[in-house]
Amino acid sequence: MSGLSERQFALAKRWIKRQFPTLVTGVLFIVLWEVIARVIGNNRIVADIGYTVSSLQAQADTIVVRVSETFSSVIVAFILAVVLGVLLGMVVAEIYTLRQMTMPLIIFAYAVPHPVLAPMFIIWFLVGGSFTLFTFTGPSAYIFPAMTAADAQIAIGINGVSTFGAWVGFFPVFISTITGMNELEERYQHLGTVLGATRWQMVKYFRFWRALPNIASSIKSTVQLSIVGVIVAEFIASSSGIGYQIILAWKTGDLGYMFGVVLVIMLVSYTFFQLAVWTVKYVTPPGSTT
């Protein structure tokens, strides 16, 4: 128990206990998958685990490159969504007239099935050209000795895929910023008035902080939706990213690879989601998010 205090030990124990059902579900899922695959006994209908793993291993380098491409787009999309969502949400929440004026637009944008907007984003960036903020050597260059740094290069940039992901992930943050800012308790409103706070001071010292818990819990939806947006955009638009790899596997009828890629996406998204949830939980005061 060197370095581990009693409390930390208890926390770790509780964490393991909490994660136990998830683990069991995971194991059950794998067993069920293998049983179904064995019963059907045809790798062209349901690929069994061995076949999936070998297909994955055969193209491991491509997958790592593509996954890092996709998730660098997701990160850009996520940051864009949160920053724009909070900023625009604050403006719209603060100005009543603007809120009423944009209401039909907001409802429309909320209800429209967003994939149908993907072509617009893609065409604009196809025509206007996307711009790259910076590039760096991706993790694949370090994992696979055979891969050159140039092949593993990942560009962080604003392009059709990442802006579309941002658009999809934007709404939860935007809406909860508005809701949160308008839910300021009356007593604080009165306190602000008594202290003679200006409008900007009201926002800076009261309303923004009232909205923060709402924003923090909307981050969960935003993470999920940015991933969905990026993958959907990759389906139809680009020749890069993991979304395109599934389409490729579908076109060549390579079921093992398709299973593998779908699984990889699910696993990485799940990890990404848990990471975001954990970060939000860590940086916000306990009990402030639901």
Place this chain on the structure above:
Amino acid sequence: MIGSAVRKLGDGITGGRFSIDDDRLTRWTLSGLGLVLLIAFWEAVTTVLSLNPKYFPGPMGVVNELIRIWPAIVAALPNTLSAALVGYLLALALSIVIAIPLVASDRILNALMPFIIGTNTVPRIAMTPLVIYWVSFYSVSMLYLANYVMAVWVAFFPMLIAAIDGFRSIDEDTENMLEVYGATTWQEFKYVRFKNGLPFIFDGMKIGFVLAMIGAVVGEFVSGTFGIGSQAASAIGRTSIARAFAIVLVLGLISTGVVLIVYLIESKMIFWRESSIMGAE
């Protein structure tokens, strides 16, 4: 008690000269004004900057394109809408039917909850090519079935979680009362849980329709079966923004309409709580 009653009275009075109807009229006027201003601003920008109408069409360009492709859209709409609607209704029925045994038995719920939450967390839309592959394996001529499956698959889990949350939202007093009266599980649902769950289910229904639409549209994007989704994807090849925008407009109006209808039914049925047009994500 008295304090809250007085505050309620006060809330009623502070309306003062403005009645509720007045307020509503102002809001509608402002909303209408906002739309008009937006369209005017959009038209002005495209005209003043003389942007290329192919990539940055003005509102008139979009309307013209909409009129031009209207027959194609009308031909494609039934396919997409039936996939989305049938998928939506199936997912809704399934979510309620499956939520009942889950809520009735804590053990099943605890066992399945990690699976449900996990599936709801991952991007289910990534399964689209796999579903299409399986359907094409079954029958290539019925490839459009994949869109129905995708609509159900995408819309089901959020609605299931909404239904579970709804049926479980029961306060301790009521629970104790049911215990004291010795209510059976069925009576619990009949008298308490269904009614308590309704607001949650309606919230799920609003987001559920949008999700079913998303499933159907992405299915068409990938498989290319005739429908609105493949029409939208074909706009990329033509690099025609006006076309893409016209399709967005049509589809957006339809799903806004459905969400509004659900909202109206909700505010009629759930008189004890104020409904919001935007369901929880």
